[in-house]
Amino acid sequence: MFESFLQTLEAFRQDKTAAAMLAATVAVTVTVFYWVTKDPPLPKGPGGKAPDEEPEPPRNFTATQLREFTGTKEDDPIYVALQGDVYDVSSARDFYGPDGVYGGFAGHDVTRAFALNSLEEKDLDDPNLEDLTYTQKESLHGWVEKYKYYKCYPVVGRLVTPPSGLSLTLAEIAQYKGEEPKEGDAQTIPEGWAAPPIYVAVAGKVFDMSFGGRMFYGPGGPYHFLAGKDGSRPLAKMSFEKADAESRNLSDLTDRQRQTLEEWVEKFINGRKYPVVGKLID
Numbered sequence: 696m697f698e699s700f701l702q703t704l705e706a707f708r709q710d711k712t713a714a715a716m717l718a719a720t721v722a723v724t725v726t727v728f729y730w731v732t733k734d735p736p737l738p739k740g741p742g743g744k745a746p747d748e749e750p751e752p753p754r755n756f757t758a759t760q761l762r763e764f765t766g767t768k769e770d771d772p773i774y775v776a777l778q779g780d781v782y783d784v785s786s787a788r789d790f791y792g793p794d795g796v797y798g799g800f801a802g803h804d805v806t807r808a809f810a811l812n813s814l815e816e817k818d819l820d821d822p823n824l825e826d827l828t829y830t831q832k833e834s835l836h837g838w839v840e841k842y843k844y845y846k847c848y849p850v851v852g853r854l855v856t857p858p859s860g861l862s863l864t865l866a867e868i869a870q871y872k873g874e875e876p877k878e879g880d881a882q883t884i885p886e887g888w889a890a891p892p893i894y895v896a897v898a899g900k901v902f903d904m905s906f907g908g909r910m911f912y913g914p915g916g917p918y919h920f921l922a923g924k925d926g927s928r929p930l931a932k933m934s935f936e937k938a939d940a941e942s943r944n945l946s947d948l949t950d951r952q953r954q955t956l957e958e959w960v961e962k963f964i965n966g967r968k969y970p971v972v973g974k975l976i977d
């Protein structure tokens with residue numbers, strides 16, 4: 696259909712007949728109708744461009760995720776973390792870009808380095824601020840003011856250290872669906888986090904999707920049905936079926952589906968770098 700649409704357009708371009716114009720209109724209408732009425736798309740496989748590649752509202756970053764934002768390519772954003780906030784300093788690419796004097800800061804927590812007015816690598820990503828002198832604290836304060844009020848770099852999120860090494864049952868995971876806790880809920884938003892965690896178990900590992908995946912796994916997102924669940928079967932089968940999301944039985948998966956599952960795990964760990972907070976236990 697697309698091809699014939701192109702041919703019609705070509706005829707139209709050459710200004711052959713008014714009929715071509717009419718045909719083009721019909722083709723466009725049919726195409727639009729097709730896209731509007733077709734089934735909702737299945738989750739895209741790890742090979743394809745995942746829908747969770749789109750821009751996000753403010754989010755929380757792990758240190759590992761922050762490392763990605765060094766502006767290596769011309770249009771890539773450049774982020775640095777200062778006192779827990781992650782700033783988008785892309786507008787100062789001349790300084791923080793790969794060729795800038797502050798290029799080494801890109802993708803790092805610069806809090807201690809800024810307090811010490813240090814360009815040394817060892818002062819990056821060092822959370823220790825206890826030994827700062829009064830002057831160093833003042834210096835840090837000055838940088839924060841500069842970032843916030845003078846440069847007005849946008850804050851894109853928070854730098855957060857997620858838990859790791861937890862052993863979680865399915866019942867425990869079910870409490871972390873990224874929904875705002877209601878009065879009397881056992882689960883609360885951890886200190887320093889704005890958004891509650893979103894746990895999804897995949898092949899025995901428990902990922903927190905709130906680190907950059909909130910649009911997809913959070914409330915209202917297309918994959919929210921996996922939140923608080925063991926997502927292994929639905930992801931392996933690329934299935935939106937409720938029965939798959941409720942089942943943990945993997946015995947009937949085909950080799951291809953098992954491979955797809957492995958690819959998801961690989962994508963979550965090395966691609967999206969969602970933190971693994973622990974393992975799923977029975």
Ligand SMILES: *[C@@H]1O[C@H](CO)[C@@H](O)[C@H](O)[C@H]1NC(C)=O
Pocket residue numbers: 944945946947
């Ligand atoms: C898992 O699924 C297979 C194939 O459908 C079935 O034979 C088996 O009984 C199931 N196992 C459990 C524990 O439900």
Ligand SMILES: CC(=O)N[C@H]1CO[C@H](CO)[C@@H](O)[C@@H]1O
Pocket residue numbers: 752753754755852853887888889890905909
């Ligand atoms: C969406 C999201 O999770 N972002 C939050 C990360 O945490 C900080 C503070 O804890 C919030 O301000 C962000 O909105």
